[in-house]
Amino acid sequence: MFHRESGYYKTSYASDSALYPLPIARFAVAGFAILFFVVAPLLVSSYYLTILNLVGIAIVGAIGLNILLGLTGQISIGHAAFMSVGAYTAANLATRFDLPFWITLPAGGLMAASIGIIVGFPSVRIKGLYLAISTLAAQFIIDWIIVHTPAISGGFQASIQVPRPTVFGAVLDTQRELYMFILVVVVIAIVVALNIARSRIGRAFIAIRDQDIAAEILGIDVRRYKLMAFAISSFYAGVAGVLYTYYSGVANNEFFPLVVSIDYLAMVIIGGMGSVLGAIFGATFVTLLPIAIDLVMTSVGPYLIEDAGALSGIKSHMRLVVFGGLIMFFLVVEPEGLNRLWLNIRSYFRVWPFSY
Amino acid sequence: MKRILASIAVAGGLAAMTAAHAGEIVIGQMTDRTGPTANVGNPVGDGAQDYIDLINSQGGINGHTIRLVEVDNQYKVPPAVEGYQRFKSEGAVLVGLFGTPITQALTADLAKDKIPGTTPGFGTALAADGEAFPYLFPAAASYWSQAGAAVEYAKQQMGGLKGKKIAYLFYDNPAGREGLPVLRKLAELEGYTLNEFPVPAPGIEMDNQARDIARRFRADFVISHLFGRAPSVQINALKRAGFSLDKVVSFVWGASEADVAAAGGFEAAEGYAGLQFAGVGDDFQVRRDIKAMLKAQGKEVRESMASTVFYNRGLLISALHVEALRHAVAANGGKADVTGTQVRDGFHAIKDFSLGGLLPPLNLGGGDHEGGGWVRVFKVTKTGFEPATEWFKGYRDVVFELIKEESAKMKN
Numbered sequence: 148m149f150h151r152e153s154g155y156y157k158t159s160y161a162s163d164s165a166l167y168p169l170p171i172a173r174f175a176v177a178g179f180a181i182l183f184f185v186v187a188p189l190l191v192s193s194y195y196l197t198i199l200n201l202v203g204i205a206i207v208g209a210i211g212l213n214i215l216l217g218l219t220g221q222i223s224i225g226h227a228a229f230m231s232v233g234a235y236t237a238a239n240l241a242t243r244f245d246l247p248f249w250i251t252l253p254a255g256g257l258m259a260a261s262i263g264i265i266v267g268f269p270s271v272r273i274k275g276l277y278l279a280i281s282t283l284a285a286q287f288i289i290d291w292i293i294v295h296t297p298a299i300s301g302g303f304q305a306s307i308q309v310p311r312p313t314v315f316g317a318v319l320d321t322q323r324e325l326y327m328f329i330l331v332v333v334v335i336a337i338v339v340a341l342n343i344a345r346s347r348i349g350r351a352f353i354a355i356r357d358q359d360i361a362a363e364i365l366g367i368d369v370r371r372y373k374l375m376a377f378a379i380s381s382f383y384a385g386v387a388g389v390l391y392t393y394y395s396g397v398a399n400n401e402f403f404p405l406v407v408s409i410d411y412l413a414m415v416i417i418g419g420m421g422s423v424l425g426a427i428f429g430a431t432f433v434t435l436l437p438i439a440i441d442l443v444m445t446s447v448g449p450y451l452i453e454d455a456g457a458l459s460g461i462k463s464h465m466r467l468v469v470f471g472g473l474i475m476f477f478l479v480v481e482p483e484g485l486n487r488l489w490l491n492i493r494s495y496f497r498v499w500p501f502s503y
Numbered sequence: 504m505k506r507i508l509a510s511i512a513v514a515g516g517l518a519a520m521t522a523a524h525a526g527e528i529v530i531g532q533m534t535d536r537t538g539p540t541a542n543v544g545n546p547v548g549d550g551a552q553d554y555i556d557l558i559n560s561q562g563g564i565n566g567h568t569i570r571l572v573e574v575d576n577q578y579k580v581p582p583a584v585e586g587y588q589r590f591k592s593e594g595a596v597l598v599g600l601f602g603t604p605i606t607q608a609l610t611a612d613l614a615k616d617k618i619p620g621t622t623p624g625f626g627t628a629l630a631a632d633g634e635a636f637p638y639l640f641p642a643a644a645s646y647w648s649q650a651g652a653a654v655e656y657a658k659q660q661m662g663g664l665k666g667k668k669i670a671y672l673f674y675d676n677p678a679g680r681e682g683l684p685v686l687r688k689l690a691e692l693e694g695y696t697l698n699e700f701p702v703p704a705p706g707i708e709m710d711n712q713a714r715d716i717a718r719r720f721r722a723d724f725v726i727s728h729l730f731g732r733a734p735s736v737q738i739n740a741l742k743r744a745g746f747s748l749d750k751v752v753s754f755v756w757g758a759s760e761a762d763v764a765a766a767g768g769f770e771a772a773e774g775y776a777g778l779q780f781a782g783v784g785d786d787f788q789v790r791r792d793i794k795a796m797l798k799a800q801g802k803e804v805r806e807s808m809a810s811t812v813f814y815n816r817g818l819l820i821s822a823l824h825v826e827a828l829r830h831a832v833a834a835n836g837g838k839a840d841v842t843g844t845q846v847r848d849g850f851h852a853i854k855d856f857s858l859g860g861l862l863p864p865l866n867l868g869g870g871d872h873e874g875g876g877w878v879r880v881f882k883v884t885k886t887g888f889e890p891a892t893e894w895f896k897g898y899r900d901v902v903f904e905l906i907k908e909e910s911a912k913m914k915n
Contacts, residue, residue: 192592193588193591194592197584197585201581201584201585294675294676294677294680302909303677303681303683303684304627304629304677304681305677306607308610308611320611395580395584395607395608395611396608397607397610399608401604401607401676401677402580407579434581437582438585441575454802455552455556455571459548459573459575460536460545460548460549462575463537464536466537466575467537
């Protein structure tokens with residue numbers, strides 16, 4: 148193979164605790180950083196940047212759910228509600244107190260985290276399907292409270308117009324500027340999540356996921372860590388909600404219905420539970436695939452069906468069929484998700500062309 | 504060899520020219536064909552498409568063809584944001600939006616990109632204020648105008664409102680609650696008692712509210728604002744509670760052929776009335792023209808055409824688009840390369856446009872982007888929908904005052 152994994156000796160604590168100990172990994176990360184920070188904003192057209200923006204927001208949300216579902220093994224069907232909490236917190240702070248995004252963004256996350264702790268309380272006593280139902284209830288309760296409290300929702304339409312974020316006096320309102328804004332948040336989200344996973348907290352989460360009684364015997368305060376997982380996960384959801392708010396210029400509870408929670412569950416499961424890369428794969432897959440299918444069918448469709456009206460009807464329904472079919476296909480090929488698929492490919496090429 | 508290269512170059516040049524679409528105007532149209540409101544989205548999308556086909560078959564606008572780019576947004580925000588950017592990259596000068604959250608999410612972008620968007624039946628009532636929302640055209644009665652018109656209709660039916668009891672039966676979401684400010688205000692002005700009966704989602708159980716309305720509150724009239732499966736449930740629940748359907752009027756999303764069919768057919772729902780912002784039924788010249796065109800082209804008439812309430816709304820959307828484009832192209836010296844701002848001015852130039860009676864006489868100039876807030880009540884008879892009134896507006900002054908008040912609040 149073209150790179151070597153042996154012969155790198157860790158001679159200091161810093162090199163031992165590095166996020167990427169191997170040079171090839173560091174080169175790859177640097178390559179991706181250049182690609183996304185320099186090449187993409189310069190070369191990619193604003194239409195494709197829009198798609199990247201949507202993917203970026205989904206990544207933040209999916210990483211958050213993955214910490215709860217993948218690392219800690221606690222299910223939540225209320226993820227969209229936490230996004231809603233973050234969105235309205237930021238919108239109220241931004242419009243009533245004219246606060247800048249670098250305050251509203253963490254504030255939205257913190258508010259969602261504190262609500263997340265409350266919603267997470269049942270997890271101390273119940274798990275599995277029971278917890279699923281209790282978080283489902285949270286989705287409806289939070290939604291109802293927001294809509295019926297004008298002080299939060301901002302009036303009869305339950306939507307608050309929010310000015311776009313400003314950096315050093317410049318308003319970020321083109322897709323390119325918003326792309327950079329979202330990208331920075333996504334990078335922070337990824338780095339923090341990677342480090343949580345390999346810290347004491349992350350290991351405690353994994354211990355709870357694998358066997359909570361054993362974890363308790365090992366001396367892990369299961370209650371505290373379960374609630375912490377809810378808090379961190381909800382914080383991410385809240386931040387994703389704030390990003391949505393700044394991205395579209397409005398906070399609206401109809402952006403975050405139950406089906407969005409289900410979408411995020413799908414992202415985590417398709418991507419592969421328990422890894423940050425899996426969440427990224429899942430978010431990208433679920434967001435991009437319908438668009439890709441639609442674009443392909445739009446370009447191929449007219450050659451198959453002449454009648455434009457009939458085509459648009461068939462196209463939409465075909466998209467659902469193909470989307471569902473591909474999800475099933477990938478999960479049958481690799482039940483552990485896209486991340487495992489990628490790891491399989493990687494470990495094959497690691498020793499290529501020798502099989503051992 | 505040189506000749507081959509030259510011909511390739513010429514062919515390439517031709518391809519580039521067709522790619523630039525000389526003499527073509529692009530409209531972006533959103534629909535919801537597979538989401539929660541697909542029952543609306545499919546006929547609306549078909550109607551919008553068929554009308555554009557009809558105009559193209561008649562020679563387009565000043566000889567320029569119209570290309571309709573349709574995106575199914577599934578009533579979700581991310582696909583709609585992506586779809587809007589796709590419209591933009593395809594060069595759309597005009598966008599038809601579908602869905603209230605989608606309208607909310609794209610309002611800022613439309614104003615920034617100076618591309619007008621139409622939102623008949625969606626979005627907030629405030630968008631009627633053309634000064635506050637220069638690029639948003641609801642172009643059909645908002646929920647506030649519908650509330651005003653419903654009260655007006657109740658007044659006509661009961662011969663006065665003083666001391667009467669009106670029940671507002673609504674879906675308990677922001678859209679459902681939107682009628683409340685107008686109804687409350689009119690209750691003060693007209694002296695009727697208003698009682699509010701929220702129906703929680705998904706609205707498939709309404710017997711409690713119906714009994715409450717019929718037996719305890721003893722309402723003289725019911726104004727209902729429901730979506731999806733709820734309107735048909737409401738028809739049956741009110742009947743079971745012994746409330747006469749003659750004393751019910753629904754907002755625009757609660758009275759379609761599908762609702763009546765789900766409630767047990769026209770005979771079962773006889774007397775039920777609904778507000779409409781586009782004409783209902785088959786008896787319109789434009790529908791005959793479309794059928795003739797489809798026949799001439801050897802195509803089948805779509806099933807969705809039978810769903811006249813929604814299909815005709817699709818016709819309304821495209822007819823408005825085409826009419827605005829006609830004015831814009833005329834203002835542009837007959838050339839196809841109109842800008843979004845010209846199309847906006849084209850909307851403002853729309854005057855007394857009624858599409859052979861399918862639409863109310865719409866005027867979109869003068870700062871009122873709602874076009875006056877016209878509605879018409881259609882009543883269910885044994886055989887189908889029959890008009891119960893002419894086109895009318897209810898309490899337009901009160902509604903518009905409220906709009907101005909709210910949008911002034913928003914600016915601060």
